[in-house]
Amino acid sequence: MPLSLPDFPWDSLAPFAARARAHSDGIVDLSVGSPVDATPAVVRDALVAATDAHAYPQTMGTPALREAIVRWYARRRDVTLIGPDAVIPTIGSKELVALLPLLLGLGRDDVIVHPRTAYPTYAVGAALIGARAVAEDDPARWPEGARLIWINSPGNPDGAVLGVEALRAAVLRARELGAVIVNDECYAELGWEPERWGAEPADGGEDDPHAVARVPSILDPLVTAGDHSGLLSVYSLSKQSNLAGYRAAFLAGDPALVRQLLEARKHLGLIPPAPVQAAMIAALDDDAHVATQREIYRARRDALAGALRASGFRIDRSEAGLYLWATRDEPALDTLAQLAELGILVAPGTFYEGEGSRHVRFALTASDERISQAVARLRAAAL
Numbered sequence: 001m002p003l004s005l006p007d008f009p010w011d012s013l014a015p016f017a018a019r020a021r022a023h024s025d026g027i028v029d030l031s032v033g034s035p036v037d038a039t040p041a042v043v044r045d046a047l048v049a050a051t052d053a054h055a056y057p058q059t060m061g062t063p064a065l066r067e068a069i070v071r072w073y074a075r076r077r078d079v080t081l082i083g084p085d086a087v088i089p090t091i092g093s094k095e096l097v098a099l100l101p102l103l104l105g106l107g108r109d110d111v112i113v114h115p116r117t118a119y120p121t122y123a124v125g126a127a128l129i130g131a132r133a134v135a136e137d138d139p140a141r142w143p144e145g146a147r148l149i150w151i152n153s154p155g156n157p158d159g160a161v162l163g164v165e166a167l168r169a170a171v172l173r174a175r176e177l178g179a180v181i182v183n184d185e186c187y188a189e190l191g192w193e194p195e196r197w198g199a200e201p202a203d204g205g206e207d208d209p210h211a212v213a214r215v216p217s218i219l220d221p222l223v224t225a226g227d228h229s230g231l232l233s234v235y236s237l238s239k240q241s242n243l244a245g246y247r248a249a250f251l252a253g254d255p256a257l258v259r260q261l262l263e264a265r266k267h268l269g270l271i272p273p274a275p276v277q278a279a280m281i282a283a284l285d286d287d288a289h290v291a292t293q294r295e296i297y298r299a300r301r302d303a304l305a306g307a308l309r310a311s312g313f314r315i316d317r318s319e320a321g322l323y324l325w326a327t328r329d330e331p332a333l334d335t336l337a338q339l340a341e342l343g344i345l346v347a348p349g350t351f352y353e354g355e356g357s358r359h360v361r362f363a364l365t366a367s368d369e370r371i372s373q374a375v376a377r378l379r380a381a382a383l
Helices: 009-021 042-049 063-076 094-103 121-129 164-177 237-241 254-267 272-286 288-310 332-339 366-381
Strands: 087-091 111-114 132-135 148-153 180-184 230-238 249-251 314-316 322-329 360-363
Touching: 009 332, 042 272, 042 314, 063 087, 063 249, 087 094, 087 111, 087 254, 094 148, 094 254, 121 132, 121 180, 148 164, 164 180, 237 249, 237 272, 237 288, 237 332, 249 254, 249 272, 288 314, 288 322, 288 366, 332 360
Parallel strands: 111 132, 111 148, 148 180, 180 230
Antiparallel strands: 087 249, 230 249, 314 322, 322 360
C-alpha cells in the first residue's frame, strides 16, 4: 500500500530558480538554509583522526559523545541532565522528526500537534503512520487525545522564540493531556533579539566573546522545576557548526523516553557513523567557532534586513534563527516571482502555512558576496 505523502515542496521552485539563474549576475539562492561557510578545522581534524572506523559504532553513541552532550546542555542551555542515559545522537534531526511518531509507538488515527507556521516534516511524520496532524499554537486549544506535541523554538521559518512562561504553559498542558512534548531547538545558538522573549542579560557579560542571551530550552529548570518526564529536546549541529553534511544531531530529556527510542533505533540501525561521533565531540566542546559563525550570520542578517525594509518589506518575528520572515502584504507566490526576476530565490510561505500565505522566507546561508548582491539588487529595484 503506497504511502500518502505530500509532494516535496522544493520541487515546485524549479521554474522560479530557472528564472533567477537567468539574471546577468547570477542567482542569489536564499531558499534553503544549507550552510556555505567552512566546517571548522577543529571538527575536520577530529573526523580525520577517527577514520579508522572498522567496528560498528554504538547506536547510543560513545560514552565520550554522550558526556559531551551532557556538558553542552549544562554549559550552553543551563540544563542539568541526569547523565548520559538521557541523550542519544541521531543522523541529523530531520530523520528524527519524521520517525519520532513511529518510534514512540503511535499509529493510525492518533493525534499529533504541531505549530501553525511549521517546517513540513512534522506533518510528514504524522502522515507516515496515518496519524492525524493538528496545526495549533495555543496550548488551551490542543485537543484531548493528543499523543505527541511538537513545538519549535526558535521557529523555522519564522524565527519566533517561546519564552520561559510560554514553554511552562505548553509543558503543563501537555502533561494534562498525557502527551509527549518535544521542542525542536536547532537554532538555539542564533538568538538576535533577546528582549523579545524576555531574556536575561547574556551570560558572562560584555567581556565574554562567547556570551549570548539564552534561548530557553524546554528542559530549562525554570520551565520544568527539574522534572523532565514526558519532555524531549532536539538539537542539530548543522546550523551552529556548519555540519549539515555530517548529519550530526541529538535528543535529550526524559530517560524513559530515551530508553524506548534507543531500543527502536537499535533494531533499525539508526547509527551516526563513528567518525561523525568523534567530530561531534569536537564541535560540542569548542564554543569559539560557534561565536565566530554567529557574528558572520549577524552581519548578513543586518545587511539583508536593512535592504528588505528599504524595499518595502515588513519583517515579522525573526528574533532568532537563520531566516528573515518577511512580507509585502501580497500573496507569497507573487513576491516569489518578483524576486526571481531580480535573480533572488526565496522560499514561499505556502510551504509552511498554506496557500493563503503572504510571507516569504529569506535564508542567511549564502556567502557574503551573494548577500551583498541581494542587498544591491533590492535597493536598486526599490520594490
